Amino acid sequence: MTTNNNRLFGLLVPVISVILGLLVGAIIMIASGHNPIEAYGALWRGAFGDAFTIGETIRRITPLILTGLAIAFAFRTGLFNIGAEGQVIVGWLAAVWVGLAVDAPMIIHLPMAILAGAIAGGLWGFIPGILKAKLGVHEVIVTIMMNYIAMFVSNEIVRSVLTDHKTTTERIADTASLSSAWLQGLTFYSRMHYGILIALFAAVVMWFIIQRTTLGYELKAVGFNKHASKYAGMNVSKSIVLSMVIAGGFAGLAGAMEGLGTYGSVSVISGFTNLGFDGIAVALLGANNPFGVVLAAILFGVLKEGAGEMPTGAGVPTELVDIIIAIIIFFVASSYIIRWALLRFKKEGK
Amino acid sequence: MEYVIEMLNIRKEFPGIVANDNITVQLKKGEIHALLGENGAGKSTLMNVLFGLYQPEAGQIRVKGEEVKITNPNVANDLGIGMVHQHFMLVEPFTVTQNIILGSEPKGKFGKIDIKKAEKEIQEISDLYGLKVDPSAKISDISVGMQQRVEILKTLYRGAEVLIFDEPTAVLTPQEITELIEIMRSLVKEGKSIILITHKLKEIMEVCDRCTVIRKGKGIGTVNVKESNPDELASLMVGREVNFKTEKTQAQPKEVVLDIKDLFVKDARKVDIVKGLNLDVRAGEIVGIAGVDGNGQSELIEAITGLRKSQSGQIMLNNKNITNMSPRNVTKSGLGHIPQDRHKYGLVLDYPIGANMVLQTYYQKPFSNVSVLNYKEIYKKANELINEYDVRTPSEFTPARALSGGNQQKAIIGREIDRSPDLLIAAQPTRGLDVGAIEFIHRKLIEERDKGKAILLVSFELDEIMNVSDRIAVMFDGQIIANVKPEETNEQELGLLMAGSKQDEAGDSSDN
Numbered sequence: 001m002t003t004n005n006n007r008l009f010g011l012l013v014p015v016i017s018v019i020l021g022l023l024v025g026a027i028i029m030i031a032s033g034h035n036p037i038e039a040y041g042a043l044w045r046g047a048f049g050d051a052f053t054i055g056e057t058i059r060r061i062t063p064l065i066l067t068g069l070a071i072a073f074a075f076r077t078g079l080f081n082i083g084a085e086g087q088v089i090v091g092w093l094a095a096v097w098v099g100l101a102v103d104a105p106m107i108i109h110l111p112m113a114i115l116a117g118a119i120a121g122g123l124w125g126f127i128p129g130i131l132k133a134k135l136g137v138h139e140v141i142v143t144i145m146m147n148y149i150a151m152f153v154s155n156e157i158v159r160s161v162l163t164d165h166k167t168t169t170e171r172i173a174d175t176a177s178l179s180s181a182w183l184q185g186l187t188f189y190s191r192m193h194y195g196i197l198i199a200l201f202a203a204v205v206m207w208f209i210i211q212r213t214t215l216g217y218e219l220k221a222v223g224f225n226k227h228a229s230k231y232a233g234m235n236v237s238k239s240i241v242l243s244m245v246i247a248g249g250f251a252g253l254a255g256a257m258e259g260l261g262t263y264g265s266v267s268v269i270s271g272f273t274n275l276g277f278d279g280i281a282v283a284l285l286g287a288n289n290p291f292g293v294v295l296a297a298i299l300f301g302v303l304k305e306g307a308g309e310m311p312t313g314a315g316v317p318t319e320l321v322d323i324i325i326a327i328i329i330f331f332v333a334s335s336y337i338i339r340w341a342l343l344r345f346k347k348e349g350k
Numbered sequence: 351m352e353y354v355i356e357m358l359n360i361r362k363e364f365p366g367i368v369a370n371d372n373i374t375v376q377l378k379k380g381e382i383h384a385l386l387g388e389n390g391a392g393k394s395t396l397m398n399v400l401f402g403l404y405q406p407e408a409g410q411i412r413v414k415g416e417e418v419k420i421t422n423p424n425v426a427n428d429l430g431i432g433m434v435h436q437h438f439m440l441v442e443p444f445t446v447t448q449n450i451i452l453g454s455e456p457k458g459k460f461g462k463i464d465i466k467k468a469e470k471e472i473q474e475i476s477d478l479y480g481l482k483v484d485p486s487a488k489i490s491d492i493s494v495g496m497q498q499r500v501e502i503l504k505t506l507y508r509g510a511e512v513l514i515f516d517e518p519t520a521v522l523t524p525q526e527i528t529e530l531i532e533i534m535r536s537l538v539k540e541g542k543s544i545i546l547i548t549h550k551l552k553e554i555m556e557v558c559d560r561c562t563v564i565r566k567g568k569g570i571g572t573v574n575v576k577e578s579n580p581d582e583l584a585s586l587m588v589g590r591e592v593n594f595k596t597e598k599t600q601a602q603p604k605e606v607v608l609d610i611k612d613l614f615v616k617d618a619r620k621v622d623i624v625k626g627l628n629l630d631v632r633a634g635e636i637v638g639i640a641g642v643d644g645n646g647q648s649e650l651i652e653a654i655t656g657l658r659k660s661q662s663g664q665i666m667l668n669n670k671n672i673t674n675m676s677p678r679n680v681t682k683s684g685l686g687h688i689p690q691d692r693h694k695y696g697l698v699l700d701y702p703i704g705a706n707m708v709l710q711t712y713y714q715k716p717f718s719n720v721s722v723l724n725y726k727e728i729y730k731k732a733n734e735l736i737n738e739y740d741v742r743t744p745s746e747f748t749p750a751r752a753l754s755g756g757n758q759q760k761a762i763i764g765r766e767i768d769r770s771p772d773l774l775i776a777a778q779p780t781r782g783l784d785v786g787a788i789e790f791i792h793r794k795l796i797e798e799r800d801k802g803k804a805i806l807l808v809s810f811e812l813d814e815i816m817n818v819s820d821r822i823a824v825m826f827d828g829q830i831i832a833n834v835k836p837e838e839t840n841e842q843e844l845g846l847l848m849a850g851s852k853q854d855e856a857g858d859s860s861d862n
Contacts, residue, residue, distance in 0.1 A: 224700045
């Protein structure tokens, strides 16, 4: 009975948080002299108004699912991966690099480029993983550092290796591209690409590893209780490293989606892509469950894409959507309050 | 007769269960009053009500005849109620004095803490009750028994008239227990009153005046200890007749299963703690290691099980060298290990109890196949063990955390015995468990022995060592300093040996 209750709470808390976030957003809009109904109408149109916006929304959801998985996977195994951002950047760079440098038929070239992104992200997870396993350095510190290293190294490689002091590389070969004329035709030439399938498949992979395999059993056990895992004969260091590598791999894939699907190139960036950081919010709202992550990524993708319509459609600044997302996260993070209120409500209802 | 504390008809409910149902405890001034009950009987809940951590649903609490509402521990403190917790609440790097004044520091000029004054006061209290505590010693430098006295001092310093001792002897050596009993006597002589929470009947018989028995949340009654006996108390507590003496036949030791030669192991501070230890355990016998905590027992077990590196020496299991093997390979070589700390090592508390049942075997068939888990088989095995070992749990999917300590321990023992290991190491297998569970676990250990398995039992409970072992190895300062037969020794002699006195000085029961 308690398990059922917990499961119900697990579902109710994010849903209530989202509703509360939208409500508080509406109050802020009213307070600042905007019409919330118009604003949310514009948001809806911005995300689902026509085939083009739907295509763009799906495109935006794709990397969010993968970075959400990167955070959630690490979290399920007791690690806090703040480094998804850097893992995205190196994954992006590696995928595009392979897309540019290799000449091969699509059936080899595309998987190779995607894999390059995953491996680069995995390597970026490996370093904090091995430092944590062998030297006990906290992964939060290292992954934050690794984000900056990724950004500046990537910028330097774009400028000095992949181009001759330009800020953006050439377009990748068509044989490495995830974009599809068919999908684009379907959505009035949005940038939607096949990556969404990869992202959804990755969610299934994470579920399978975590729930169904001996590897998942080990990784979770190590995350819950290192001592008992060691007592049971598991290799604790290996588990920590592996967990960070897999998490990094997911984030690297997110970068590959951007590089091979949305943009077809890699550019010098002056700041973070925020995909990795948004992944933290996605994982949190999705309760670190792979399918929850997909739902949360859809929500955030819709909010972020729809926000683009709000200034023109209702005169509401796009920043308001960031406020709403922040409030949703706030309520999820303080889910204790919602749980308490629900329990109170239930008691009085009896 | 005047009562200092009266808890009348106390009822405390938690969602789904009644933890305390109509319990009455009346504490006379100057008496030592035992609160006896099995694990989960509701002793701690009752004391938490008295200490202000829980509010009762019904009933009255009176202090010196006046009804009071104890809404939080500060109120309890002000009413002169102090608690000596089982798990000490001390700041290790601080001195005794710093720990005692923490939260009620005597302030001098400009808010400066007057340590000198506090030290003097603490010394006075210590002398008055014969506590022999050095106020300027660091907590990390003093023994567990001393630390407990610091906890006692803490309550006295805050003006406690009534002291609640929560299972105080669980962590002490026999000598320290004797000293604690002396301290308790001198406390009541000076007019303090004591509530002693325990399930050790011997201590109650020795030191208590009266005893209130709680069974499954209900108050069974209060008896005068002088007019009662251990058998009566035990059957009151459990609700049936209890067999104290573990029944067993003479051991039939066969070939050597575990053979340790000249083993050296370092502890966490990189200091030698096992120093050239020799030990063997044969098939079909239970060897009990007696010793005061901290003489290298934990490190010895960790070295055998592969959890800690051995510096030198040799550990042979079934004539196979397992020195410094990984825990997995040691397990595969035929070792079962009931760990001393079941929460830290024995279980992944957040896993379902069913998943915990395959903690060492999850990667083998039938529990998994090419790395894919087979939950059907896992939970089938779990159900078998849950039934066979009487693990009381709502279901096999319940998180291990939600089970009581005794049921967690039964689950671990089931898991370890089920692999049918040639050597079973049982470290403190009954710590904190009640009479019924202890009886069950001892019977299981002896069953395994009779099947021809080798059992190595480590325990700080002399009763357990004397009762269950076929041979006792006394460990002191990293070595086995004596091998004795339980039927040829007594607690007095063992106590002396454990304190490090040589065997020839201690008596004539040596068989070296």
